[in-house]
Amino acid sequence: MKIVKTIEEMQRYSCEIRRSGKSIALVPTMGFLHEGHLSLIDEAHKNADIVIVSIFVNPTQFAPNEDLDSYPRDLEKDFKLCKERKVDIIFLPSVENIYPSDISTWVTEEKLSQGLCGTTRPTHFRGVTTIVTKLFNATLPDVAIFGKKDFQQAAIIQRMVRDLNFPIKIVTAAIVREEDGLAMSSRNKNLSCEERKQAPVIQQTLQEARSAIYADNEKCSVNIDLIKDNINLRISQSGGNVDYIEIVDPITLEPKLNFSGETLIAVAAYYGKTRLLDNIVCN
Ligand code: AMP
Numbered sequence: 001m002k003i004v005k006t007i008e009e010m011q012r013y014s015c016e017i018r019r020s021g022k023s024i025a026l027v028p029t030m031g032f033l034h035e036g037h038l039s040l041i042d043e044a045h046k047n048a049d050i051v052i053v054s055i056f057v058n059p060t061q062f063a064p065n066e067d068l069d070s071y072p073r074d075l076e077k078d079f080k081l082c083k084e085r086k087v088d089i090i091f092l093p094s095v096e097n098i099y100p101s102d103i104s105t106w107v108t109e110e111k112l113s114q115g116l117c118g119t120t121r122p123t124h125f126r127g128v129t130t131i132v133t134k135l136f137n138a139t140l141p142d143v144a145i146f147g148k149k150d151f152q153q154a155a156i157i158q159r160m161v162r163d164l165n166f167p168i169k170i171v172t173a174a175i176v177r178e179e180d181g182l183a184m185s186s187r188n189k190n191l192s193c194e195e196r197k198q199a200p201v202i203q204q205t206l207q208e209a210r211s212a213i214y215a216d217n218e219k220c221s222v223n224i225d226l227i228k229d230n231i232n233l234r235i236s237q238s239g240g241n242v243d244y245i246e247i248v249d250p251i252t253l254e255p256k257l258n259f260s261g262e263t264l265i266a267v268a269a270y271y272g273k274t275r276l277l278d279n280i281v282c283n
Contacts, residue, residue, distance in 0.1 A: 001082060002089045007098070007138045010091050014052075014140040022049040026141035028132060031055040032072040032186035033081045036176040040145040041085045043173045047143040053082055054091040054135050056098065061127030067273070072189040091139055098134060107133045109163075112156045112253045116246050116266055117277070128153055129160050136166060144168055149175045149183050151266060151279045155253060175278075177203065183278045194239070195271035201238035202267055205231040206280040213259045213282050220258045227265070235269050243268035243275065250281055 004010045017024055025048035027040045037053075044051040055078055062068040075092075082090055106126055113125035136144065146154040154172045161170055176184050181203035182196075191199060209227045216222045228245045235242050247256050250264040259282060266279040 001079075001087055003079070004089055004091050005093060005097075007093060007134075010052075010089075010093070010138045011140065013089065014138070017050050018140060023142040024048055024050045024052060024140060025143040025145060026135060026139045027051065027053045027145050028135050029053060029055055030057045030071065030186065031078050032074055032189065033078045034176075034184045034186065036147055036149060036184040038081060038085055039176050040147060040173050041082070041087060043145050043171055044143070045086065047145070047169070047171055048141070050088045051086070052089045052091055052139045052141065053087050054093075054139065056091075056093055056131065056135070058098075058127055058131040059095060060099070060130060061124050063121060063123055066121075067187070067190070067275075070190060070273075072186050091135070093138070098131070106130050107160065107164075109156045109160050112152065112159055115248070115253060115255075116152045116244060117268060118152075120243055120268075125153070125156055129156060132157055132160070133164075136168060141168055143171055145171045145173055147175065148172050148279070149185065149277060151250070151264060152253060155251070181207075183276070185276060187274050187276065190274045191271055195274065198239045199271050199276060201234055201240065202269055202276060202278045205234040206265055206267065206278060208234075209265055210280050210282050213263075216259070220260045222259055224256070224258065231265075231267060235267070239271065241270040243270060 025044035027044050029037050057071050059068055107129040108126045109129050118125055146157055158170050161168055178184060180200040182200045213222050224247050231245050232242050246266050248254060248264050249256055250262050256263055263282045264279055268275060268277050
């Protein structure tokens, strides 16, 4: 397993790999890897000859009041896990290498980035689309793998790739969960013992919402506001603080008026200072 620390070196390697006729899959991460990330690596192996994992805690997707400084890191463990999972290259650039101090070019997606996480994190997705573009330009992948836990992010990347004609296939992978249902996340490490016990309620309420919708038996008469109120109440009672609960079309991310067709229920909630995301698709 090679560790590559600069864009220039990464581009050289990727050019060589492509010239040799091999395909490349990229798994972009911010490190502190868990089984969710590892499932993306497995998916990457199914899709290409060479697997590159990038590890970069991207400062431009954090607002000044957010948790950049407390974002968990453990590079040694990340290296070990990547090696076990037969990753070919870890791309580990520095902030200085990625962002020139006078950077003045950004990539922005202007529609799907507006709601959900974009409401309370208005600069977040500009940071995401810019870094993903830079990682694409550094690693030159044929395929890139994203998790559905960050559903809005995956939708925005798919839109960006379509709109800007990146010759890259985007593959999305299912959410990997802890045994009690909590979606795996590097940020779970920052939960206190008590918060960790409370947080699985997010997933439980989403499951309950889906059961209520399915029990309705295609009549589409379940009230959207009632579902949102119930999720809100259950999360608040468990000790959480809801940032948003949105019920939207999974492609356009536009709010839905009823549960006909595919529907995404997406939640962001704080337990203590830790912001957690989860979602469920109802069909
Ligand atoms: P992060 O390191 O949190 O920025 O995540 C890197 C990638 O891993 C993103 O595409 C995430 O959606 C994905 N990911 C994070 N957690 C999970 C999970 N529990 N299941 C599946 N994918 C995940």
